[in-house]
Amino acid sequence: MTKLTYDEIVSALGPVDDLTVTQILATGASSEEFVRARAWLANDEAPINEGDPLASGRVAQLIDILETLESELQPDVEA
Structure with a gap:
């Protein structure tokens, strides 16, 4: 694995x-x-639907960080 x-x-x-x-x-x-x-976040369908296992370990930690970053970058939209 590459650092x-x-x-x-x-x-x-x-x-x-x-x-x-x-x-x-x-x-x-x-x-x-x-x-x-x-890739997990960019995928329209969860990779589990394609037979991939649920994200865990470091990948799951990264997903959490990236989701938080994405939500912070999304402008608040009022209806």
């Missing part, structure tokens, strides 16, 4: 605050796990 780097995170996510990058790096996730977490 995840700051540059990979910023390249994938764009401008992101250092706290978020630090949280991602603190998971100890590999580049491959980071790609899996991003």
